[in-house]
Amino acid sequence: MELFPDGRHVRLRSRVHGTYLHADEDGLGVSLRSLRASPNAAWQVHRVLRDGGTCVLLHGAAYGLYLAATGDAAPPGHLGHRVVQGVYDDPGDDAVVWKAVRTGEGNYVFLRHISYRLLRANGRYQVWNTGVSVDDFDNQSSMMHWSVEAVPPHPVLPQLPAPTHDVLLPSGGIIGLFRRRTQPIPLERMIRYVRADAFGNFNDQGWQTFQFHGRSMFTLRSELSVRVGEVVFFFNIMVCTNAGRNARLTPLITDLPRSDQPMDIVVLTAGSPGEKNYAVFPLVCALLLLSAAVLMKSAY
Template sequence: MERFQDRHHVWLRSREHGLYLHADLADGSSVYLHPYRATARAAWAVHVLHHFDGHMLMLHNAANGRYLAASTSPWAATAARFGLGGGNRVTLRDLDRLPMFAAGWFPIVSASGDVLLGHASDRFLRAIDRGDGNGVTVEVSDSRRPNTPWVVEAIPPIDSIPRLPHLVGIGHIARAIRFVRAERASTDGTFPHVAWACFEFTGRSLFNLRIELARRLNFAVVSDVIMCVRAGLFGRLTPLITDLPPNNVTMEIIVVTAGTIDANELRFPNFVFCCCRCLSSPAMADARAAAAAIAARHGVGQNPSRR
């Protein structure tokens, strides 16, 4: 578990294919592989759960807060084993209870230093190069199979709240925004129904949404508004740092005030800075070229296409 420090962020790169695990923000429930890593979609926050005198690893995405998961039902394992489809699907889910073994992973460090991500269903997270970026499954496997190991790359934190994307992704999508201040949470982490308010917001701009929330909550300083999402009752707060997804699904925003205890517990991944520094090295340049060659061979674009 030393590769996964609680509340820190990591990238997960397939050793065999050189592609990174991404969350699909368009549907909010699937994952895919892509060579590009300087994005919140490729950053995963570590959530270590201590239970039964042991530890269970959970990973939630830095863009939408949802947890990497797979089915733990006996049917799913049997379906995957016989190639029936559906049983080996990797998804993003809300954390509605603890422990939730569907989102539970157990890292095993291989002799090479890579990590095998075992699932609670006795299967392993696998990357399969299908050419469309969608080859992420959980299947019965072992360390001898080349498409099982993952390289865990630590993402350093940023020292301050990052600047929001400025007036981009405006669009014409309208969605309902339910919002509440973190200070109104009960001791069990829930929010009373009367604490929530709702309005319709048009566009995808996170910058504009913060201005609107600051106005509605009477913030004197707009930058004191930190917008967070929480995937399920037991999900950890995830600060929003990218524009809103391209859909009209209702969003629940928990507003944290800068400088408070809740705000000080938040952690922001400095993936842009790290990419600029690391990708300038010869070793990382070679790795990037290899990933680009794989992507070009199979028609996967270099720029992120899934918003």
């Protein structure tokens, strides 16, 4: 468990493929990608006690969602059961609970789900198959071997993604009809938000909601600054995702997932004790900080 210190960020690299466990941009799937410097490849360690032992939970640096195993069959071409990004509402929720177990070969580990299934890569001979699943403990192979890379802490806040222009519905007329066929309708989701005090505490009865269009983190932050009365001091707030009642807060440094799923947001004051408790870095290494804005620009 020394490879998973609480609160630190790690990457998980497949022994066979050499690619990294990646939180997909749809905010649901998990796959293997080569983008080592992407925030989607970084996972923060959340250690918990379960049945007298220490277990590991992993929530993504991109969206704050937790690595979770399900009882659903994996997609065609994958072995075992589906793995997703999920929320952590109930402290007794087994879906997000893992243990790291040495493989006995080199510095690799198994990531064993509490169900005793093992996290695995797929497609040993199919390079197009980037899927991840969990498979029975008895089916052990090198496809279940992972190396753990620590993401060095960095004391500086990352750059926000540059403002992006969300696709708008086209105007009427013949040209508008043509554009409706070629341009996607912008995503719309419910944002549930709450303002935290200087120490990071917030009233669980104080949540408010609004409908948000698109994925731009910059636009979301602008909207929230108006709603919490910080419009003049736009950079005075830190926007964090809250993926469940028992989840840890995650600073939002990328554009939102490509989905219409609601998001819970906690707004902290930058530089406050609360921000330092929840949002300070351990977050990303210097390379990640320099690359994030470029890698996370979205094509709409």
